Amino acid sequence: MSLSRSLLHACLSSVALALPGLAMASTLTVQITADIRSSQPGINRDAGTDSVMLNVVEGLVAAGEKGEIRPMLAKDWSVSADGKAYTFTIRDGVKFHNGETMTAADVEWSLEKLIRDPEFSCKTFFDGSRDAKVETIKATDDRTVVITLDRPDAMFLNYMAQAQCGSTGIVHRASFNGDGSWKAPVATGPFVFGDWKRGEGLVLKKFADYSITGDKPDGYGGRKDVLVDQVKYMVVPDTATAVAGLRSGALDVLPYLPPGEAAKLKDEKDFTIVAAPHGGLVTMLFQTTDTLMSNVAMRHAVIAALDTPAIVDSVTYGLGIPNNSLVSSGSLYHTATHDKGYVYDPQAVPALLQKAGYKGEKIVILTNRRSAINYDTAIIAQAMLQSAGINAEIEVLEWASQLDRFNSGKYQIMAFNYSNRTDPGLAYQTVVGSKAKKPNTVWDDADVAALVNKSLQEADPEKRQAIFDDLHARFLDQAPFVMLANGLDVGVSGPKVRGYRTWQGFARFWGVERSE
Amino acid sequence: MLKFASTRLLSAIPTLFIVSVAVFGLIRLIPGDPASLMLGDLADADALAAARKTMGLDQPVPVQFLIWLGNVVQGDLGRSVLNGQPVLDLVLHRFATSAQMVLIAVGLSVLIAVPLGMAAAWRQNGGLDLTIVALSTLLLSVPTFWLGLMILLAFGLKLGWLPVLGYVSIADNPVAGLIYLVMPVLTLVLHEVGIIVRMARASTLDVLRLDYITHARAKGMSESAVLLHHAARNAFGPTWTLIGLILGNLLGGVAVVETVFTIPGLGRLIVDSIYARDYAVVQGCLLFVALTYLLVNLVVDLLYPLFDPRVTAE
């Protein structure tokens, strides 16, 4: 038995040598739940794609640890007095992955190509349909690029640094084929885009000529030391399989794990759990135009029936922090005012229901199975509402269907997560607006909308603080939806990995080591 | 036989047409579209409209269908909205992956299940028979996603014999490719054995009742020779048809097993594409799957006379 066993092992290990990915070079193996959509940043993307691609591309500026804007490819920048012209000075000696040195002309060409692309996912940030329109992008000399806007826009640099915009990453002309179609990114980031096997995964290789800047890692800016030879992403859609992979050593990092899974691994010494809240919102949306939910008393009744800290604690397995304010718990603006939240008061529910004229009508909570947090939230909330005398039911939709309902506004209550919003102003902007214009708006109030706009145009932190305090008070009063907590990303790294942290929901692989 | 094959293929055209209409309509009935998925919670009306336009979804559905059909007739299944790859390449590549796994699994299942089924029939109502029948029923009733995970935990994690995840194409590295296939194939085999054993047993029972079996014994042949030379081939006919059905169904992808064992196969592609509303891929895949099903059954019918010369391919 033991002989055959060892023979088997010998046989398998000789095979293992032949297996790609198990080669001797130091390789960090990382789970992705789905293949990336494309390798072109800002175009045909989703959050998972962004998370991979931002290891490869960099923009002029980047978001720092707390959401502040940091220089990246630009050494520094200045804004004209009228707030319409941004002048960037680019860093010297930055090399593209093909060895060419980056010039201002490259930046102009790359930005022009991206921002004018009709498929650019952040097109509306830069074409005047939301805020300012980018009028010109000019390389005035070898090291200087000037961008002019049609009107001042306090958020312009924020938009530039947004992950969904691919950080408006700068790529070399060689990224495109002769016919103008996309080939593969030739960018400036610490990792080079390597072999991509569709449906299976991809490899990022260390970029030896990367020009290091800054002294410590800082969000997507700062120092980026690559300590492994390559990062291998494997598509593993099933969580249980991925956890088994982690245990067996086939995977080193699972960047996104349902909190429940993470909680189970928490107590095992081999594994390092990294959990960090980000600017995303974990919510239960009310459709305020629904006959039932349009009644403020009804919404307050629902809120009073929900023990929101218990929900957060349960759905995040103790990893999340309850937060009833749109100002994220990690934000500079999250003062004591914003700690004031909902009051769990089941006794008050009957009175509120009576006031709302509720007669036991059925209320449907939409949720999906893609997000364990949404799913568990719906289940617990339904039980709490039921026991408070509200006839709630759950309908589980497949994610795309739920998104469709979200976009068309056809729901009563919906468990929904907003992706990362770095600034409280952006968080409010996402949910506030006119339902007539944009059916996926949640909070339709003209005064509030004006306040939100003001917050976005205001640069003075104290004045902004006042606006956010005002908004939070109105939020609690009007109860347009239930804010439960900020987005939470939980990752886990295996025994051989050192230095992996999660930040704003992104998996960055500089500064991460793997011991043999 | 050629004529039979060509008639069958021709008669498959209306079926394939219905399949394409159904797939095309069905997937567009599903709420949600690729544009809104791509934009996520960033979507606003303008951005959606623009994205839909670039995806060709702004046209009326019948027009989209005719454009698509026109391209299909010319052999162009379109491109994935997800990653821009030509659908045909994608489908063929993924199909190759699923097919090697399914073919190995079904082949092994037959090799295991048919002798077991015959043995059960030969000792009908004996202890062996009861054991085989009960075991096969039990195997039949364990969901594959559960069975797969157990196998993964046992062989991958507890014993550490096999790689827990990953996939290497047999074409790239035959040995490694096979090793990665062991667990998914084992899962499929355990499930299919349950089905095939029952059929093999039933058809062997039918055959053992016939006079030519007695005749063979009367010739002085041993029991094993009787079973092997006389019962096996004749009892295999109905099993063969069942194998065709199983193959036709499995070659369409084994989404669950592919998900558990991270195999980039056709089934997972279809499921992912349905979730991603990647219309062109779903359409292309399902059309391909339907064609595969029809072809497999045609091949099964063409080969049937091997097991029963009385049946000619007419």
Add this chain to the structure above:
Amino acid sequence: MSQSLVEVDGLSLAVGGPSGHHIVRNVSFHVQPGEIVGIVGESGSGKTMVARSLMRLQPPAIVVSAGDIRFEGRSVLTMTGKALRAVRGARLGMVFQEPMTSLNPSMTIGRQLEEPLKLQARLDAAARRAHILDILRRVGIRDPEGALVAFPHQFSGGMRQRIMLASAMLLKPSLLIADEPTTALDALVQREVLELMLDMVRSEKTALLMISHDLPMVARYCDRIIVMRQGEVVEQGPVAEIISRPGHDYTRELLQSMPVRGPLRSVDPAAKPVMEVRGLEVEYRAKAGLLAPKTMKKALHGIDLAVRPGEIVALVGASGSGKTTLGRAIAGLVDASAGRIFFAGEEVKPDSQAWRHYRLNCQMIFQDPFGSLDPRMKIREIVGEALRHDQQASRAEKEQRVRGILEEVGLDERYLNRYPHELSGGQRQRVAIARAVVGRPQFVIADEAVSALDVTVRAKVLQLLADLQRRYGFSCLFISHDLGVVEQLADRVVVMRDGAIVEQGNRDAVFDTPQSDYTRALLSAIPTLTRTETGVSLAWRFANSGEAGASEAPAKALQ
């Protein structure tokens, strides 16, 4: 007396263990070398199980509970598996009843014949081949080389039975067991195969144990007869003795049951026919070949036939003669491509008013009592259904008539609520008859109505049919391949061959002075029977002539 080849001594067989239900009790007999012995019995007599137990080939559920079987002095029951297999095939050969299932459909004839040679004889491949070709030639296969690589389904039933015989005689066994070897064959082919078999066993000095339900056939070819009933031997002895002086009531009953010619009834030849067809043709679409266009094949060539009131007209012929097609065309189950049908002097065309009248007045009794009754209906429903379209009768009257007719066919009230599968074959056929006549039709078509029944049952059902016909006076078209039955029942006989009428005339004329060779060949297969004081005496017509129509097309696919 020399030592017996086979000695069966007090053999008892039981189902499911020695204490189970006994299907054979205390059977003893012996067979001498070279002797030809027949076992006769009806279904359920246990004759087949006795024969199979000689080779220990009975189904596994059936066990020997007592007694012994000795073959060449050794007990078959205690032989080791190896010893048994050495006896099987080499010393003991067997021919089975059903030529469709007794050869392996997926193996070439050559390989199937080679198997016993490989097992039992030390011959090289060339010698085996020569031996097989030789025996195939002896059993009358015209192209033995071609037969080697052919599959069983490419041969007709008669040819397959010849191949079976070749397979059994390949190693020149000392005993050949033939279990109903020709029952599934046409009368003409039956005789050829039997005589071939006898030739072979005689020349090889092989003993033959022939199992059959057909007493005249056994009597014709065997030296000795063993009569079995319900698992027991009732009587055994030399043929001539048993036939002429049966010692047991059952044997007498068997002999009595054999059809015998009655007096010829007179039917007014000038009477207007009840049913008449003129120029009737039926075409089948022949299976299109690979590239050949679809062709039409004629099954009936312009048939003229009339049946007069109260007359029983028999339609006889070998299989494939078109007699069944004619019956079905007259009944309207098959569409005629040409010709006209008249009923009571009026032409009936499908879907006309006259057709509806004709439909209810023309009923049919089918051959297979399993297939012709809806297995999900009770007997009262099956018979009652025939009165569904009778508008005059009330429910109570209909019920009364159903009960009445069932009583007439010999089924009392207990059977009203039974299902067909709870009845025996004979009882089922009685139900079928009751259903056909309960509506008082003027014309009944009986298609091989008694062919599937046991001898004694057949006699009773035939008697019933004759009684009912006399009572209700319907005309009858009686389709049968069994000339014995026809001789007993028919007023007039019509002989068909290849879709055309060969000969017709009143019964005595056709039977006594047949005009065509074909009729003569058909008649040579049945005995003329004379009842004597104690038993019967048998004689055969045209014993050595009439081979004309008998040979069959070689390698003709049966499907």
Add this chain to the structure above:
Amino acid sequence: MKRHQPNRIIGGALLSCFLGAALVGRFWTPYDPMRLDLRSKLQAPGAAHWLGTDEFGRDVLSRLMAAAGTSVSISLITVFFAVLGGVTLGVIAGYARGWTDRIVMALNDALLAFPSMLLALALLSVTGANMYGIILALGMAYTPAMVRVVRGSVLSLREREFIEASRLMGNSAAYTMFRHILPNSLGPVIVLATSMFGSVLLTESALSFLGLGVPPPAPTWGNMLASARPHIAEAMWLGIFPGLCISLSLLGINLFGDAIRDRFDPRMRGL
């Protein structure tokens, strides 16, 4: 004659066990199967909770009992619709033949050419994951097989003599169809239906695994099994008990189905 007697008894016993549990579960369960108790999550089987609690602290035994009803009714209704659709279309196609037959069978082949799992997945995406959606989706996915079986059986019955006998008695086609052909084609239908019954349980479970099963909080064996999967390492019982329920009920149905097949198979009856 008495084939597989022990199997039949075991099958019957298992089935009546589950039907009994389903019946009791409708009126009484040890705990409220929907009630969450976030303080006692994932408790192993013990005195208070015989079969333990799940990830929301719900009593597994109560949920299994409640699920028996849901699972059994989903299966029953699905199979009922498949039988209804299959028999109607199969009978029409088999009896009418000609163009009607060709059209029905072309549609049917098209449906059959989809793997049933994928068809159900696509349909469920349209209808949304709820009990009715599942019944509709699985019903549609299973109907084509039923159509084929019924049509085949009708085609072979057409040639039987008792059908001809019915024509000879002057009965109309419709009457013959309903009085003779339909009742006699039920044998294979019942055999197929029993195997479908088990398969529905499994497919519903697999759909839950892929995210589209019966929505919570209503338990089914399938969605319990699917949602137990992440907890396989520390809470085996969550998977084992619903898994056992599915396996044993399937075993019961299959054994019982074999008995029914013997009963309806005329060849078996003849023995």
